[in-house]
Amino acid sequence: MSSPPPPPPPPPDRTIVCVDCGGTAHLLTTWPSDDPPRPGDVLVYRCSDCLDRWDVVMPDGGEDATGWAD
Numbered sequence: 001m002s003s004p005p006p007p008p009p010p011p012p013d014r015t016i017v018c019v020d021c022g023g024t025a026h027l028l029t030t031w032p033s034d035d036p037p038r039p040g041d042v043l044v045y046r047c048s049d050c051l052d053r054w055d056v057v058m059p060d061g062g063e064d065a066t067g068w069a070d
């Protein structure tokens, strides 16, 4: 009996809405396709309107995540 490996986490949003001005902030950070970001990694966005930088920590999205060990 074999169980398939868990699906990879969804890729991060390429853009987010800037909280300050409502403009579009674009993802600056990139990763190789075979090494996607993991929960806890920091995603860096920069707003194209006000040029504010936004650091977003990749959420731990797995339902069966075993975080909080230790």
Ligand SMILES: [Zn+2]
Pocket (backbone or CB within 6 Å): 018, 019, 020, 021, 022, 023, 024, 047, 048, 049, 050, 051, 052
């Ligand atoms: Zn902005």
